[in-house]
Amino acid sequence: MPVVSAPGKMILLGEHAVVFGKPAIAIGIDMRMTCTVVEAGQNMVNGHPLDDRYHSYLATAIKEYWVGEPLDITLESDIPSGSGLGSSAALVVSLLGAMAVMRGGIDEEAIAKAAFDVESTVQGRASPLDTSTSAHGQGVFIDSVPGDQLLWHVEKDSRQWYVHHCAVPDLTFVVGFTGIRAPTGPLVAKVKRFFDRTRFARDIIDEIGTITEDGAKCLQNRDTVSLGELMTRDHNLLTILGVSSPELQRLVDASMPYSYGAKLTGAGGGGSMIALTDNPEKVAEVISRRGGIPYVVRTDVDGVREE
Ligand code: MEV
Numbered sequence: 001m002p003v004v005s006a007p008g009k010m011i012l013l014g015e016h017a018v019v020f021g022k023p024a025i026a027i028g029i030d031m032r033m034t035c036t037v038v039e040a041g042q043n044m045v046n047g048h049p050l051d052d053r054y055h056s057y058l059a060t061a062i063k064e065y066w067v068g069e070p071l072d073i074t075l076e077s078d079i080p081s082g083s084g085l086g087s088s089a090a091l092v093v094s095l096l097g098a099m100a101v102m103r104g105g106i107d108e109e110a111i112a113k114a115a116f117d118v119e120s121t122v123q124g125r126a127s128p129l130d131t132s133t134s135a136h137g138q139g140v141f142i143d144s145v146p147g148d149q150l151l152w153h154v155e156k157d158s159r160q161w162y163v164h165h166c167a168v169p170d171l172t173f174v175v176g177f178t179g180i181r182a183p184t185g186p187l188v189a190k191v192k193r194f195f196d197r198t199r200f201a202r203d204i205i206d207e208i209g210t211i212t213e214d215g216a217k218c219l220q221n222r223d224t225v226s227l228g229e230l231m232t233r234d235h236n237l238l239t240i241l242g243v244s245s246p247e248l249q250r251l252v253d254a255s256m257p258y259s260y261g262a263k264l265t266g267a268g269g270g271g272s273m274i275a276l277t278d279n280p281e282k283v284a285e286v287i288s289r290r291g292g293i294p295y296v297v298r299t300d301v302d303g304v305r306e307e
Pocket residue numbers: 011014015016017018019084086125126127128129130184188266267
């Protein structure tokens with residue numbers, strides 16, 4: 001009976017712009033989804049029959065990638081769903097991982113690519129950032145050109161992404177979950193409409209791409225001060241794109257006096273923010289005081305793995 005887990009993630013820089021083929025950086029975090037699978041007479045999830053509408057990610061993964069008896073799936077998660085911390089990617093990656101174990105073994109690249117395919121089908125439009133980070137763990141840097149640490153290359157429509165390993169520096173991040181669950185698909189669609197209609201939005205997406213490239217250099221050089229400034233600039237651009245929310249802004253504003261930088265992370269519209277800080281207790285305290293749920297996250301975690 002395979003038991004496979006996969007991590008959630010936080011996006012350091014580049015969300016939304018990465019959907020248009022721009023660079024992005026994401027880091028796996030110590031919140032995991034654990035999936036146990038056994039063949040059964042009927043597809044089941046946590047003791048209930050699988051419903052295609054409510055379990056669209058699982059249903060799509062089974063339909064597209066499983067040949068065999070129906071599956072009885074048991075899920076245990078530390079990742080709040082709709083929190084912007086990669087719960088759907090970890091769900092798909094852990095299930096595909098469990099299926100892979102039943103058929104011979106885990107291949108990170110094959111799982112990352114299949115999970116991206118499932119996420120794109122369900123979400124409507126996506127990048128491979130969340131699914132590749134959950135499959136690989138540690139850190140992932142997506143670039144528009146191949147570099148030294150290339151893991152794999154992904155293409156869809158006319159877009160392409162070169163997915164790289166990114167060494168995770170020893171930095172402290174506090175995540176603040178607003179408690180508001182925001183589905184990714186409509187936010188990605190909203191940015192696409194803005195992008196298609198205005199030059200202004202296209203310039204913002206380009207600017208986020210430039211910020212992310214600069215941020216990758218700061219990470220390499222461990223330049224925390226500049227990295228924090230870039231995170232805050234990225235947040236301001238995401239706000240102009242219309243994907244922040246008053247609750248996110250409140251947590252970002254509260255964290256700023258004790259942080260190098262702070263920004264929303266993931267699709268936005270609710271979900272979570274992150275702060276880069278060397279005073280995590282204080283940042284966690286102000287996040288709670290403003291109604292958020294703080295997590296001081298550990299990084300440098302494994303990707304998809306058999307338990
Ligand atoms: C969501 O975690 C990140 C987005 O960039 C969407 C995606 O990359 O698929 C908003």
